Amino acid sequence: MSTTGAAPGLSKAFYAIIAGVGGGTGRAVALRFARTYPVALLARGEASYADVVAEITRNGGEAVGVRADVSDEKSLAAALEVVKGKFQGKGLAVGVFNVSSPVSIKPFLETKLKDLDQSLAANARGLYNFAHATLPSLVESVSANPPYPPTLLVTGATAALRGSAGFGVFAAGKFAVRALSQSLAREFGPQGVHVAHVVVDGVIEGPRTKGYIVEGVEDGKLNPAAIAESYWHLHTQHRSAFTHELDLRPYAEKF
Structure with missing residues (x-):
């Protein structure tokens, strides 16, 4: 099992699944992992992943997009059957849970x-279903000599650490995601699966945030490609030094 750096070329023996692919973080993570693995991209609508699949293919990678609602156990199971058919004989190297409910700020x-x-359906139930479906394959991959430890990466938010005024229902879902991630790490880490929760603290660059000025500076937003590099780094960590929780924020963000 390798310890550092990027695997040379495309690993044909293993694949990655990214749930919650669209603009921003999901797209960037898909592109980054597609440099090493065939990738399966899950989203509720084809429009969310079609362009990413096309871009990965143009770049010489291998990708399949499948419609799935991770909060619905049957929908996710059907999607994963399609993925397994596409990547038959390959082991699962990485599962990325990048799903969230809309941020609704209300008294x-x-x-x-x-x-x-x-909030609970997209966040807590979504992660429960995704982890329940992918962890058996990740555990199985431990003994299959993967280039890096099999990994489950979970996208979190500032609201996973503190519930601010107006963010009550959103924070409830994100707190649940963080708690479940901690439990999964303690149960599956000793089995060789790296479970990590990433607190994304700040506004992410993307189509919806174009033109936002954060903390008075133009580069005050999180760059999705930089987030994706951190996800890749977590995946490549040696099992003697796993990071469970990583918090990311722009240099100008107050915390």
Whole structure:
């Protein structure tokens, strides 16, 4: 099992799954991991992953996009059957959970129970389903001599660390994701699977945030490609020095 650096060329024996692919972080992580592995991209709509699949293919990589709602166990199971058919005989090297509910900022008394249900469904239930479906394959890959330790990476947020005014229902979902990630790391780390939770603290560059000025500076947003490099670094860590939680923020962000 390799310890540092990038695997040379495309690894034909293993593949990666990224759930929650669109603009921003999901796209950047998919492109980064596609430099080493065939990748499966999951999203609720084809429009979210079609351009990324095409870009990876143009660059000489291998990718498949599949529609899936990770909060729905049957939808996810059907999608993963398609992925396994496409990558038959390959082991799972990485699972990336990059799914989230919309950030809804409301005074608590203006929220509805459906807002809480939406947050818990996308975040807590989504991660539960994704981890439940991918961890058996990741454990199986431990003994298959992968280039790096099999890895489950989970995208978190500032709201996973503190619940701010107006962010109650969003924070409830993100706190649950962080707690489940901690439990998974303690259970599956000793089995050789690296589980890491990434706190993304700040505004991410992307189509929806174009033109935002954060903390008074033009480069005050998180660069998705830089986030993706951190995800890659977590995947390549030697099992004697796993990082469980990594927090990322722009230099100008207050914390």
